[in-house]
Amino acid sequence: xxxxxxxxxxxxxxxxxxxxxxxxxxxxxxxxxxxxxxxxxxxxxxxxxxxxxxxxxxxxxxxxxxxxxxxxxxxxxxxxxxxxxxxxxxxxxxxxxxxxxxxxxxxxxxxxxxxxxxxxxxxxxxxxxxxxxxxxxxxxxxxxxxxxxxxxxxxxxxxxxxxxxxxxxxxxxxxxxxxxxxxxxxxxxxxxxxxxxxx
Numbered sequence: 001x002x003x004x005x006x007x008x009x010x011x012x013x014x015x016x017x018x019x020x021x022x023x024x025x026x027x028x029x030x031x032x033x034x035x036x037x038x039x040x041x042x043x044x045x046x047x048x049x050x051x052x053x054x055x056x057x058x059x060x061x062x063x064x065x066x067x068x069x070x071x072x073x074x075x076x077x078x079x080x081x082x083x084x085x086x087x088x089x090x091x092x093x094x095x096x097x098x099x100x101x102x103x104x105x106x107x108x109x110x111x112x113x114x115x116x117x118x119x120x121x122x123x124x125x126x127x128x129x130x131x132x133x134x135x136x137x138x139x140x141x142x143x144x145x146x147x148x149x150x151x152x153x154x155x156x157x158x159x160x161x162x163x164x165x166x167x168x169x170x171x172x173x174x175x176x177x178x179x180x181x182x183x184x185x186x187x188x189x190x191x192x193x194x195x196x197x198x199x
Contacts, residue, residue: 045092093123
């Protein structure tokens, strides 16, 4: 499904509609529902930053992994704006985490603690200095403020690879300890593949 709203192209993929249907029809864990909700709010943080900086999104795509924003201008237009935009998503998660912790102090609900923890995990994961994550985008923009494009790319790849090796090691440890949880390992492998594809 595709349409235009306020001059912005909106694309809603079949897999996104399928996911919404599954969430409405089946009784899946509340952690997954909260994770999807806070991932969308994370992307809304990016979108808010883009609009606040007086840029205009070109396209919003809704797919299996949430919302993707395509901008009118690429990173080379304004590195400082790119840093702000990249960090806006994780900052949104951290603000939500603080709010849920504050609400838990008054309401005493365990769901508030769970929501805070999910936001902390999302924010921390996305802020890591890895290519294709928000932290990697912010690091790339910072490097390009000081170095030429080739040197910036080399530093970003080295930092990304080092971080991913640590993530993979943690993923292997979690898999061996739990005997079933391979999530971090799978994500690490996926990000390494993306890094080598870029290289």
